Amino acid sequence: GAVVSQHPSWVICKSGTSVKIECRSLDFQATTMFWYRQFPKQSLMLMATSNEGSKATYEQGVEKDKFLINHASLTLSTLTVTSAHPEDSSFYICSATVPGSRNTIYFGEGSWLTVV
């Protein structure tokens, strides 16, 4: 079964509003999670590293004030897209590593965001 779960799978929001995406590790604790974005027919691009109990680390070119990341517990990281615009429409995916799994990285199911 899934070891990393995302919610929602699909979301449509109006321009200017904010939307929150959750990433949960199931049955294990993840001190670090990663958020990726993927536009249609393109590769996955790392947006930020989510660190439990501390600030997220953002990749170059990713606006930290627009993509708010909170990792308040060892099993939950959230990505909030603030003041969403149509160009933010994308597939957002999180990942986490299961401890003791030979560093196997598992991905969530992904969340499709459409901004209208």
Next chain:
Amino acid sequence: GQSLEQPSEVTAVEGAIVQINCTYQTSGFYGLSWYQQHDGGAPTFLSYNALDGLEETGRFSSFLSRSDSYGYLLLQELQMKDSASYFCAVRDESNFGNEKLTFGTGTRLTIIP
């Protein structure tokens, strides 16, 4: 910076064998992974090479040559369900250990009857 190149599209016949190549340029390297992604879905882990050589997992095998900064994924006994996008990905130590992935450009594999 990190750069991973793959062929954009490959077509192969059902039952045949196909190889998807990946060349990389990275500032740090802790292994090459391969992921499969069907349309609309999340990536699924296929294989990981930390050392040179061939790793075999069922119908899928992956090869790595660190001296050549090159790897490939080999799919045998191709099935229609293997039609998907395949990504190589490099782990590096840029941030918080070796869990961070930089993905290749992706290869769209189409299997034909």
